[in-house]
Amino acid sequence: MMILRRAPRSIALTATAVIGALALSACGGSSSAKGSDGKLDVVASFYPMEFLAAQIGGEHVKITDLTAAGVEPHELELTAKQVGAVQKADAVLYLKGLQPTVDQAVGQSHAKHLVDATAAGPLVDHHLDEGTEEGEGHHHEGPAGDPHIWLDPTRYAAVARSVGAEFAKADPEHAADYTRNTDDLVNRLTALDQQFQDGLRNVKSRTFVTSHAAFGYLAEHYGLTQVAINGVDPEAEPTPARLAEVQKAARDNGATTIFFETLVSPKLADTVAKDLGLKTAVLDPIEGIKPPAGGAAADDYLTIMKQNLANLQAALGATS
DSSP: OEEESOOOSOSSOOHHHHHHHHHHHHHHOSOOSSOTTSSEEEEESSHHHHHHHHHHHGGGEEEEESSOTTOOGGGOOOOHHHHHHHHHOSEEEEOTTTOHHHHHHHHHOOOSEEEEGGGGSOOOOOOTTTTOSTTSSEEESSSSSOOOGGGSHHHHHHHHHHHHHHHHHHOGGGHHHHHHHHHHHHHHHHHHHHHHHHHTSSOSOOEEEEEESOOHHHHHHTTOEEEEEESSOTTSOOOHHHHHHHHHHHHHTTOOEEEEOSSSOOHHHHHHHHHHTOEEEEOOOOSSOOOOSTTOOOOOHHHHHHHHHHHHHHHHTOOO
């Protein structure tokens, strides 16, 4: 039984969406290997999947991201148009169990080329339900464990390999390009992994405190300990017992920083930090990318992960 953040207001797709999807599917007729523009029609469920599709597919794919930029993905409810896009896609990239409405749309689709990110490696239970109020987390159908696999570059590389292989099957004409792009991305992820290994080798503390438990794979891979104020829901009210545990862990491990994320309010992290006399900083779970402001260059998975590394090094007292 999978534990995820917050159950969407309506897990089932609305009747309107389903009916609309069927109408769109009927109008579209049978799907071909490519769209009318000659490109592979790819649907990605949220940003980490969209990034892989863009990096590996390049000019040969047209991507629809179901989760808009800056939107927290766990509560996504699909429109009829989006369900229709899933129905007609040549390939769908998603993470089973993360977004229930996406899972349902995929189950109803006829897409021949599906990449479920959870199939790249076994998921791990990182105690995502600890510290929550009544209900002890949210239960959901799907594979058991923590879904945030993309925050470990080595696990993310395994998903990239799956995407590249599936694109090559869907579009054999450009298989060599997909293979080359996959190899290039895996090499960059391998280099990123080495940067984390080197950057976190010598630190004063190996424990960090964050607003919610999104960083279990990252902590596990780099020999760190994640202390999360909340489990799956960063906006939930933690129990008094959990707050006491977090405060004790922060003091015992010499924490300097309480981390919060970009797509939710930092209020809880600010409150805990103020009570302990600590700083706050961002540790981004990269579930979505906020649009750049003022003409600034857009960030991507790699640039944000490097900023996460810098923020962890500062908080943990890294030395060269």
